[in-house]
Each structure stands twice: as C-alpha cells, then as structure tokens.
Amino acid sequence: MKIERICKPKFEKVPLNEWLEFPREEIDETPDFFEDYRDNLIKCAKDRLELSRWLTWEVQAPEIANESAMGLRYASKMYAAFLKLAEHPEQDLTFKIFDLPEVTWNGKGMLEAGRAHPEQWLDAYFLAMVTRDSESMNSLASFPVEVMKQSATKAGPVSYKLVEVFQAYHHRQENYPLLLNECMKMAVEQGNEWALGIAMGCLETFAALTTDIGFDFNETLAKNVQLQEKYWMNASEPDTVPVESFLPLQLLGMACMWHDMGNEVTVESDSLPRFLINGTYFK
Template sequence: MSARFIPNSSEAYALVSTVSRHHFPSGNAEAGLAVLQRNAQEEIDGLEADSTSLGDALGTTLTLAEAHCLMDPRAAIYPTWDAWVTAMQVGSAVFAAATATEEYVQCRIAHKDRALQATGQQWYVHPGTWITAFYLAVICREKDRITALCQVPVSLLRENGSRFEEYDYAWIDTLQTYWLGGQDLVPKLVSAVDGTDPETVADPETVGKLVYPPMEMFHRFIRKDHEGFNRALTQALELHKQYWSEEDRAVSISGLVALAPLAMTCLAHDAGIPVEVESEYLPAVLIGRNWCGEFPT
C-alpha cells in the first residue's frame, strides 16, 4: 500500500477514546431548525414540478440532518433520524432521476412517493454529490439504494464538466468495486490514495484533513485491522475538528457531523469491528442502526 498509510505499530498513533466536538453556538438552534425544516419541505414539495431542483434539495436536507445533531448529537430522537432518512432519499433520487430511461421515476421522499421527471445530466450530478449520496445510504443501511448508486457509471459523473480531481473518480471506483464485489479493489484504493498526495493537489488542507482520512479508514476496514481502524478513526475525527475549528468555518453546520468517517464507521460496525472511539461528530445511534426499519423508507 501507499507509504501515506498509517503503520500498524501502536506507537504510530495513540488510541484516544473520546474526541470532543469544537464549540458551536446553540442559542438559536430551535428557531434555525424550524427555518431549515420549512425550507426543506418547500423544496421537496416542489420536486415533482421541477425535478432539476434535486441538487438544491439535497444541500438543504443534508444541512437540516446535520443541524439536528447540534442538540441531539447521538441522533437519539425520531426527528433526527427522519431528517437523515429524508436527506438519504433525496441523494438517491438525484441519481435515480439522472439515470432514468423513462420520462418519470418513482422516488419515496419524506414519507411520500413522488413522480420525478428524468433529468439526465445536471450541474449537481458530479462526484461530490455521488459520494455524499453513497455515505448517506450507508449510514441509513439502504442496501438497494447503495447498489443502485454503485451502478451509476463513473462516465456520467465525468460528463458534468465541473473540475474534480482524479482521486475523486478513483475513490468512487473503489467504493463501487467494493460494494459490487468487483476486481482490483486494492489497486483502485491505492490509486485513490496516491491521488491525494499533498504535493500534487490544489487544496492540500482539505484533502489531507477531510478526503484522505476516510480512505485510510477504509483501508483498515477491508484488512479487518480492528486496532488500525480505530487509530485511523481517531485521527480522522481530530483532523475534522482541526479543519472545522478554523474561525471562518467554525459556525458552518457542515462541521457538526463527520459524514465520511461516520459512513466508514457504519460499514465497520456492521462487519463486526468494535468501534472504540466516541465523539459528538459520530452520532452513536446512527452507528448502532437503532432506528432502521421504524418506518418505510
């Protein structure tokens, strides 16, 4: 594997059992949630009239799901789970509509089956959106939706025209290969990791603190390296905290949950790897899949 992977030695990284979340103001949390909820519902209700609003709806519903975790960091109450499921449904709908071969496709979003127009390629059908949709489906344990996402051609994501790095496509290829049981998983992961070399990327801070860490976690996961996985998880959370503690980012809702490490942790949990790290960045009830199956999704 790449030299950038964390070595197995326990001296390489000391296991930390708890990673606290950076300070985030919560004075107007309830009012802010109410506004986000109204905005999300309005966008969802407008999707049948204009399905090309799916990209905006995904951004709003994901923000709402993460915002719920400010006051409910364990995701212990029903409204938080409901928000995460809705974001997951919108993320999956993005690609169901983009790849639909008929004029309409049926998608369940926010407790209602909706007839969405086939959209084809849109500005938001790109690697970043796919990775977000995949993580959400993993967190919600939606196996059929994960499979559908993994059947989305990487070539479709390249058609977008947006500027993305090769490591994005290599990471998607890796995740699709893993889920579908394809060949050359390790070489594909190595390609993704090598693409995050800080000497070659445009934004080494973001790549080093947010993009590379879940790749390292995945590496330990597929090797069934329990100790290495928990070391990588701890490092991922500490780097996430460093990134989102910067003054210009500290009040961004996106920093409240470590989405990629959370998804990798859900994979590990379901595979029997003991998760030995606790953090408000990782809603424990989502990891434990306590709410799964409570209502049709």
C-alpha cells in the first residue's frame, strides 16, 4: 500500500540543496571539533539525523542511500554513548566511534542539565534498531528508568512507561504484555494529542509486531505513519517544516524489526526508505 506524504516543503522558496548544505558542512568538519566538548556527541548525532531526514526528498540513488545510512550509523553510536555518560556520571568513559578521534569524558552535570529524558532514549533506541546496532540497543535497554527520572527535563508518566515497555520486550520479560496494556491505558487516560497520536501509535504498531492481539502489522503501520505526520504538522509553528515526520524513527525501527523477522513490509512511503528497512548498508 502506497502512502503519499501530505507535508510538501516549499522547495521553490528554500531549495533542497540549502536544507542539505548545513548538516553536510557540519558532518565534514566533525573530526576537527569532535573532541572539543562532550555535548558534541548529541550535536553531531542530530546533524546526521537531520541530514537523513532531508535526504528522503532526494531521488534515492545508491550514493544518496549510502550517505543517509552511514550518517545514521554514526548517529546511533553517538546517541548511545551520550546516554551511557548520563547513566554513569562520575565515571570517565572512553569512546571510539568509527574513524572519529577517540574521546574520554564523564557525565557530570548531565542529569542536572536535563540531558537524559525519554524522548532522547526513544530516538536512540529505535535508531539503533534501524541501523542493526545491537551493541547500542543492549546498552540502551539497560538504562535505568529511575536514573532517567532524575533528569531536570521532566516528561509525563506515559513517556517513562514507554521506555519500560520497550525495555521489557528487549529483555523478554514475562510482564511485557502487562506493561504494554498498562501503557495503552495510560495513553488513553492522558488523552492529549501526543499521547494519542504518538505514544498510542507506537504502542499499537509494536503490539501488532510482537503479540497476537489481532492487529495487522502493515495496516497499523500505514495508519500511524499518517497520524504521526499529521501530529508533527499540527505541532510545528507556522512556516516551520515538520522534519520529524520525514523519518519517524520508532515506526521505521518497527518496520525494520518486522522485515528482520522474515515478514514483508508492504507499506510504501518515502518516510520509510526501503534501503533502511532492508538493512542494505548495515550487513
């Protein structure tokens, strides 16, 4: 089933090449400034994620697909490293991310600065899923939710419960179905646009992926790709492009899981690049 995107950036006003130029320049310069300070981990990860999102508007030639996939590979490692520092704030940790300079930092002050919250964890975990980065997935799956709650940036109870749900499935805990049902109920009770448009959509799609609840995976995925796009369009300020909708990481990660389980992803959407679902550049 083919899904056409509703949101179409006005490239006659700001050409696509201009949207691509800044993250590409930042990525090219990464080796020169990467060691300078700890928060470059998250800055560089976001640059690469932003680039991959805008690249979904390019013709998906092999060189474009490779550029996007390689950027996401780096971003996955960067996100996971950043959250590892927050998990062990007093400990000096050393990271070597592919060809970037080796760095040693600690996470002192990260929780006080609000730098470890559920939204960041969700992006990190599903980005690792997309890139088949099992090392980062395992690290993130062990991140204590209680530590996350110490972050100065607070979230609602549904956000923390979402993390618990995905961690429970990752570890194949017996209480996973119970947590899934609890989180769905909490999302309905919270009742705002985020809870119903993002959280519930992720939960429904994950339930279709991992349980026999009776949801058809592809139908559920297609529905929630469209709902998420509408959510981000409504949540964006006027004249602001809803870039988050260009690559919905949680739904994309679930599509990758469905494919890797030996199933067919029949949903066709520019927001779900086929080379990412197939793991073409991650084998």
